[in-house]
Amino acid sequence: MLLFVLSALTILHFAVPRGTSHTAALGLLWTALVFTALLGLTRAFVPEREQHTMDALVMAPCDRSAIWLAKSLATLTFLAAAEVVALPLYALFFHHVGGATVLAVALADLGICAVGTFLGAMAVVTRARDLLLPLLFLPLAIPIVVGAVGASVAHAPGKYLAFLALYDALFAVVCWGSFEYVVSE
Amino acid sequence: VSAAPATIHAVGRLSRIPLSALAAASLVLVTTALIFVFYVAPNDDPVHGLGFGQRIFYFHVSIALTAYACFGCGAWQALRHLWKRDPRADLQSYVCVHQGTIFGAMVLLTGSIWAKYSWGHWWVWSEDELVLFLILYLFYCAYFMLRFSVDPGPQRANLSAVYALFGVVLIPVSFAAIRLAKEFLHPRVFTLSGPRFGGWILVTYCVAQVAMLVLAYTLYRIEIAGKRLDLRLRDLKEVLA
Numbered sequence: 549m550l551l552f553v554l555s556a557l558t559i560l561h562f563a564v565p566r567g568t569s570h571t572a573a574l575g576l577l578w579t580a581l582v583f584t585a586l587l588g589l590t591r592a593f594v595p596e597r598e599q600h601t602m603d604a605l606v607m608a609p610c611d612r613s614a615i616w617l618a619k620s621l622a623t624l625t626f627l628a629a630a631e632v633v634a635l636p637l638y639a640l641f642f643h644h645v646g647g648a649t650v651l652a653v654a655l656a657d658l659g660i661c662a663v664g665t666f667l668g669a670m671a672v673v674t675r676a677r678d679l680l681l682p683l684l685f686l687p688l689a690i691p692i693v694v695g696a697v698g699a700s701v702a703h704a705p706g707k708y709l710a711f712l713a714l715y716d717a718l719f720a721v722v723c724w725g726s727f728e729y730v731v732s733e
Numbered sequence: 734v735s736a737a738p739a740t741i742h743a744v745g746r747l748s749r750i751p752l753s754a755l756a757a758a759s760l761v762l763v764t765t766a767l768i769f770v771f772y773v774a775p776n777d778d779p780v781h782g783l784g785f786g787q788r789i790f791y792f793h794v795s796i797a798l799t800a801y802a803c804f805g806c807g808a809w810q811a812l813r814h815l816w817k818r819d820p821r822a823d824l825q826s827y828v829c830v831h832q833g834t835i836f837g838a839m840v841l842l843t844g845s846i847w848a849k850y851s852w853g854h855w856w857v858w859s860e861d862e863l864v865l866f867l868i869l870y871l872f873y874c875a876y877f878m879l880r881f882s883v884d885p886g887p888q889r890a891n892l893s894a895v896y897a898l899f900g901v902v903l904i905p906v907s908f909a910a911i912r913l914a915k916e917f918l919h920p921r922v923f924t925l926s927g928p929r930f931g932g933w934i935l936v937t938y939c940v941a942q943v944a945m946l947v948l949a950y951t952l953y954r955i956e957i958a959g960k961r962l963d964l965r966l967r968d969l970k971e972v973l974a
Binding site: 670671673674675676680683684686687688690691694695698707708711715718719722726729730732 | 815868869871872874875878879882883888891892894895896898899902903906907909910911913914
């Protein structure tokens with residue numbers, strides 16, 4: 549993921565002609581971040597699939613939604629680690645990064661990991677597997693991108709940050725409530 | 734708690750209406766709606782100066798509401814599958830979502846025609862409903878990809894049901910997102926305040942709305958009858974084999 553986001557930012561440097569506005573570059577930063585997250589999410593349930601440990605996890609005497617929570621937190625850690633490098637790099641390559649953008653990144657990460665991990669668990673049991681996750685995830689990620697880009701470029705980002713927080717809370721509740729049906733029959 | 738059995742009972746009563754009666758009713762209603770839209774509804778709205786082309790709104794809006802109704806019904810059946818373990822709910826949920834997607838495609842088509850008529854472009858990002866239906870269309874197309882890449886069985890039913898439930902959460906969230914996005918994408922907002930409701934406009938709209946709902950229900954019944962026949966045939970084949 550680190551290497552991916554570094555390559556993506558380098559590509560974006562060449563994709564953005566001189567004189568492109570700060571706003572357009574911020575939009576591209578979000579494109580890079582969403583696709584980096586997608587890369588991490590497709591890998592989230594691969595160990596369970598390859599070593600067939602999902603059955604053992606499902607049989608563990610605890611709430612099954614705990615599997616979702618733990619996986620989300622693990623993905624969040626990796627994503628945050630990639631972004632700790634990506635944001636300073638973006639500042640180095642393009643423009644400075646404001647406080648609102650950092651906050652938006654944190655809030656968007658929560659939503660991306662909550663929804664993405666959930667859909668990853670769905671996609672991993674299908675025949676199409678890694679191909680299916682982007683198709684399932686990207687329509688649900690559109691509101692995140694709207695909130696995040698809005699928070700980065702608007703003069704008053706409060707509304708967009710509140711929207712992101714609302715999205716996170718809403719989908720976290722839905723994922724927590726319905727994860728059991730994804731892993732059990 | 735008391736509302737749930739009543740609704741199921743009502744659905745049960747609806748499903749006793751014979752298919753031929755439904756088909757005849759939808760034919761009559763759609764024809765009536767067409768007559769009302771083209772001959773009865775007033776042509777020009779003096780305030781906004783919308784011409785003949787505004788008549789597509791009677792269909793555009795009623796089709797959009799029918800699509801929402803289909804998606805909502807699909808999610809309701811999905812909930813019944815997960816909660817009550819109703820064995821028929823999975824297929825019903827799938828057929829509802831399928832009808833919703835078909836009506837959703839018609840919303841995109843009619844909205845596109847309206848955009849061309851009104852603004853000269855086939856696609857306008859500032860039209861909320863078009864953008865919302867584009868997102869929903871992407872989302873529900875992924876539903877079919879998900880459903881058809883899992884083998885039939887309880888797991889497929891569960892995954893489809895959970896995804897259909899995500900859909901009804903996504904509709905208001907996306908709507909809010911589009912409203913928010915307008916402020917930084919399109920500072921200039923087209924305010925399309927439609928013709929004032931009342932009189933023949935309201936009557937025509939109601940007729941068109943009822944016609945579309947009955948048409949959607951008829952299509953739903955036809956599709957579900959076909960799907961059930963298909964399943965029974967498969968069962969028979971297995972018994973014979």
